[in-house]
Each structure stands twice: as C-alpha cells, then as structure tokens.
Amino acid sequence: xxxxxxxxxxxxxxxxxxxxxxxxxIGVKAILDQAGVAPMTLYYHFKxxxxxxxxxxxxxxxxxxxxxxxxxxxxxxxDSYMTSLIxxxxxxxxxxxxxxxxxxxxxxxxxxxxxxxxxxxxxxxxTLLNRIENDLKPFDVPGSxxxxxxxxxxxxxxxxxxxxxxxxxxxxxxxxKGLTDSGNEF
Numbered sequence: 001x002x003x004x005x006x007x008x009x010x011x012x013x014x015x016x017x018x019x020x021x022x023x024x025x026i027g028v029k030a031i032l033d034q035a036g037v038a039p040m041t042l043y044y045h046f047k048x049x050x051x052x053x054x055x056x057x058x059x060x061x062x063x064x065x066x067x068x069x070x071x072x073x074x075x076x077x078x079d080s081y082m083t084s085l086i087x088x089x090x091x092x093x094x095x096x097x098x099x100x101x102x103x104x105x106x107x108x109x110x111x112x113x114x115x116x117x118x119x120x121x122x123x124x125x126x127t128l129l130n131r132i133e134n135d136l137k138p139f140d141v142p143g144s145x146x147x148x149x150x151x152x153x154x155x156x157x158x159x160x161x162x163x164x165x166x167x168x169x170x171x172x173x174x175x176x177k178g179l180t181d182s183g184n185e186f
Contacts, residue, residue, distance in 0.1 A: 007045045009035040015056045019102055023053060023109045050114055053106065057120045060102060065131070067092055078139040082149065082176045085132070089153050090160075090169045098160040128153070148179060 013035035017026045028049050032039055046052050071088035073080045107121035133146035152172055159168045 004045065006035075006037050006041050010037060010042055010045065010052065011056055011059065014052050015060070015102075018053070018056065018105075019097060019099055022105060050117060053110075053117055054120060057103065057106060057117070057124070061124050061127070064092060065127075068131070072135065074135055074138070078136075078141065079177075079180055081135060081139070082180070083173065085135075085149065086152070086156070086169065086172050086176060089156055090165065090172075093157060093160045094165060098165070100161055101154075101157050125150075145179070149176075152176065 010031060014026070014031045017030060017034065028039070028042065031049075031052070032042060042052075046055070068085075068088050071084060071091065073084040103121040103124045107118050110117040110121075112118075129146055129150050132149050136146055136149075152175055156168055156172050159171075
C-alpha cells in the first residue's frame with residue numbers, strides 16, 4: 001500500500017512539534033502551516049488531533065522496538081545484553097532528541113482527559129518492561145532485574161535532558177556493571 005506523502009508530512013511535522021513543545025500547546029493550525037497542507041487534507045486522513053497523536057505514538061513505538069530488535073545482543077551473556085540495551089537506548093536518544101519521553105509527556109498531558117492516549121502511553125512502558133523481562137529469562141536473574149533495567153533506561157532518558165549524553169551513558173554503564181558485579185551469580 002502506497003503511503004500518502006501529505007499524511008506523512010502531517011505526522012512528521014506533528015511529531016516534531018509535539019516533541020518540542022508538548023501536545024496541548026500545539027494546535028492543528030500550527031501543524032498544517034508547517035506541514036504545508038490544507039485542513040481538508042488533515043481531516044481526510046484523521047478525525048481529530050487526538051487521532052494524529054495516537055498514530056504518532058503507534059509509529060514511534062514500532063520504530064523504537066524495531067531499533068531495539070536490531071541492536072540488542074541476547075546471545076553473548078547478560079553483560080553483552082545489558083551493554084547492548086543501554087547502547088541501543090542511547091542511540092535512540094541521540095537520534096530522536098534529548099527532550100524526554102514523548103509517551104510520558106502524552107500520559108501527563110492526557111491523563112484524565114483522553115484515556116485512550118493515556119493508556120497507549122502506559123501500555124508502551126509495560127510492553128518495554130515485558131520485552132526486557134522476556135529477554136532476561138535465559139539468564140536466570142532475580143525477578144526485579146527487568147524493573148531495574150527499565151529504571152536505568154528511564155533515568156537515561158531523563159538525565160539526557162540535563163547532562164551530556166556521553167556522561168549519562170558512562171554512568172549507566174557503570175550502574176549496569178554494578179548490578180552484575182554485586183556478588184550475584186548469573
């Protein structure tokens with residue numbers, strides 16, 4: 001199926017604007033102006049601004065998980081897995097920006113306003129945790145290990161907003177080493 005160039009322009013522009021400024025501060029007019037499309041074009045592809053947001057979140061999630069799947073090394077032991085997970089997440093931050101997590105922003109802005117958008121955001125975080133926990137099964141690690149790695153990823157996303165990327169990556173790498181060097185046998 002052929003992708004509509006105008007639909008892609010709307011989605012790409014809206015994602016960029018929402019990531020930079022938040023969801024509520026960007027109106028449909030700003031998206032249309034920057035994307036260079038007419039209002040009828042937007043409403044041909046989407047029923048509302050909220051439908052644009054949902055599509056962006058679906059796309060972003062798919063892109064993130066595809067990237068993780070390509071970069072994570074599960075075959076060379078727990079240390080390689082954790083190092084590759086941290087590196088993949090840092091690559092995502094470098095490529096997609098250091099302005100925090102679009103899913104958490106969506107949850108914060110839409111909690112109590114649009115449950116479907118808030119739920120998409122919560123489900124994204126649960127899916128990430130489930131994927132990490134499934135990846136960890138062959139390594140026979142403690143049950144909380146997946147949550148610990150998720151906390152490290154969330155911390156990376158948060159700290160990359162205020163610290164240098166390499167400094168944040170180095171700290172995360174040290175923290176991950178501490179998990180495996182703490183006397184646990186994996």
